[in-house]
Amino acid sequence: MRESARTRTPKSEHTRALILETALGLFREHGYDGTTMRAIAQAAGVSVGNAYYYFESKEHLIQGFYGRMTEEHRAVAIEALRGVDDLAERIRIVLGTWLDIAEPYHAFAGKFFRVAADPGSPLSPFSAESKQSRETAIEMHRLVLAGSNLRYDTEIERLMPELLWMHHLAIVFYWVHDQSPRAEKSRRLAGRTSVAVARIVRICKYKVVRPLVREADSLLREFLITEPDQGSPTAPERDQEPEPTSPERPPDQR
Amino acid sequence: MRESARTRTPKSEHTRALILETALGLFREHGYDGTTMRAIAQAAGVSVGNAYYYFESKEHLIQGFYGRMTEEHRAVAIEALRGVDDLAERIRIVLGTWLDIAEPYHAFAGKFFRVAADPGSPLSPFSAESKQSRETAIEMHRLVLAGSNLRYDTEIERLMPELLWMHHLAIVFYWVHDQSPRAEKSRRLAGRTSVAVARIVRICKYKVVRPLVREADSLLREFLITEPDQGSPTAPERDQEPEPTSPERPPDQR
DNA sequence: GTCTATAGCCCGATAGAC
DNA sequence: GTCTATCGGGCTATAGAC
Numbered sequence A, B: 001m002r003e004s005a006r007t008r009t010p011k012s013e014h015t016r017a018l019i020l021e022t023a024l025g026l027f028r029e030h031g032y033d034g035t036t037m038r039a040i041a042q043a044a045g046v047s048v049g050n051a052y053y054y055f056e057s058k059e060h061l062i063q064g065f066y067g068r069m070t071e072e073h074r075a076v077a078i079e080a081l082r083g084v085d086d087l088a089e090r091i092r093i094v095l096g097t098w099l100d101i102a103e104p105y106h107a108f109a110g111k112f113f114r115v116a117a118d119p120g121s122p123l124s125p126f127s128a129e130s131k132q133s134r135e136t137a138i139e140m141h142r143l144v145l146a147g148s149n150l151r152y153d154t155e156i157e158r159l160m161p162e163l164l165w166m167h168h169l170a171i172v173f174y175w176v177h178d179q180s181p182r183a184e185k186s187r188r189l190a191g192r193t194s195v196a197v198a199r200i201v202r203i204c205k206y207k208v209v210r211p212l213v214r215e216a217d218s219l220l221r222e223f224l225i226t227e228p229d230q231g232s233p234t235a236p237e238r239d240q241e242p243e244p245t246s247p248e249r250p251p252d253q254r
Numbered sequence C: 001g002t003c004t005a006t007a008g009c010c011c012g013a014t015a016g017a018c
Numbered sequence D: 001g002t003c004t005a006t007c008g009g010g011c012t013a014t015a016g017a018c
Helices: A010-030 A037-044 A048-054 A058-081 A087-117 A131-146 A154-177 A184-203 A210-223 B010-030 B037-044 B048-054 B058-081 B087-116 B131-146 B154-177 B184-203 B210-224
Strands: none
Touching: A010 A037, A010 A048, A010 A058, A010 A087, A037 A048, A058 A087, A058 A131, A087 A131, A087 A154, A087 A184, A087 B087, A131 A154, A154 A184, A154 A210, A184 B210, A210 B184, B010 B037, B010 B048, B010 B058, B010 B087, B037 B048, B058 B087, B058 B131, B087 B131, B087 B154, B087 B184, B131 B154, B154 B184, B154 B210
């Protein structure tokens, strides 16, 4: 049922990539809804059935897109971060490069986002299927911190990468709704919040906010951190886990 | 083409309500995808065409649901708030009553949320069509504040209702992903964040965080408040801007 | 303005042959 | 792995009744 992410033959790799590229091109040109699977198949020179052989559904094409973009962003961002050690600026760079790369898909991003928001969807940023992309993204934020000259509070140290990732998600959320010309508003917002985030990190040292920081830390650990073993709010992830406690998810999912 | 929200004849009101109730019942029973428009029409004893006469699309049924629930929640919450003046508790009550009311639709909430997340959708909490529900909700949070015994900082006073509303949205977001038995995790989270929010409000008085507060205020005003002034409840929306630079917004929206 | 009935388009998805 | 044929369901169209 679930074909493992990489099937080895180079032929199939090629076909898969071909279908994905074709689809993304058409999405950019005619939008997501405006592009039919038939059109994708035809443009790629394959049959509809074959397209479905590689991508379980039209939405899974989006996941392919997401994965590809995460990889590309990682490479570009790491390059752009070289030599910069101010935390705020580093954060801004990561966001800025993301906005650059995502720009061509802005119009289509709404549909992407919609699908990603469905907790049952494999495209949810919290889903098991997105794990790879998610971890790539979080890992990159770890680098953002590691390369900065800022001493941050150790209490939230472990959570910082996740927090920065969520900051990223928040900007993405804003961007999806942003209709300003070159997404200028999103860029300015990213610049401002980057500074604010860095400032918050700095402020955590002060005593007045200590209890708040501690509470935040506790909250995040209890409700957000999904990794330890089982329960993300989202889904059971490990394949070996045989349908844990809630067999009740009704027939909505596919 | 757009029939304004209330057509007065009681007959049509009744039919509309009938269709909506029937649909929600079926959604609860078979899920959103598992319920066809044909089935809804049949169960309600109307024709498919008639269902579409009242609801532009299947998704618009969700909007009807959202509006109805907002109304119901308002009534229940206001009642439950009576005599309580601790801010944290008041916030918790609003969230708790919402979770109570929403509970039966939890399984179907994923689909609801998914649609709502599409910025182009009339169902987006930020859309013109959702304005009524949105303002009802924000207005209620104004009451939450007004009835509390807490003196909050005047600088962010005007923004507080919106902020509380966003806090609410955040909890809803968590809830949608929450698979714990009676949404217990969401409830506990709501309780904890309510206290945290009240604490943040209180902390705003301290000098260390002054610059941060000012920055937050400025950020929110610039990037969040979308309605300059033009909004009367009946106002035309001013939604999609002319798009001088990129005439390419493709045919995705409806 | 409200409603029925039905035939049909379109497109995502699937079955099953090769 | 790849195809063609077909299905299911959202949505539309039409034509007419009250």
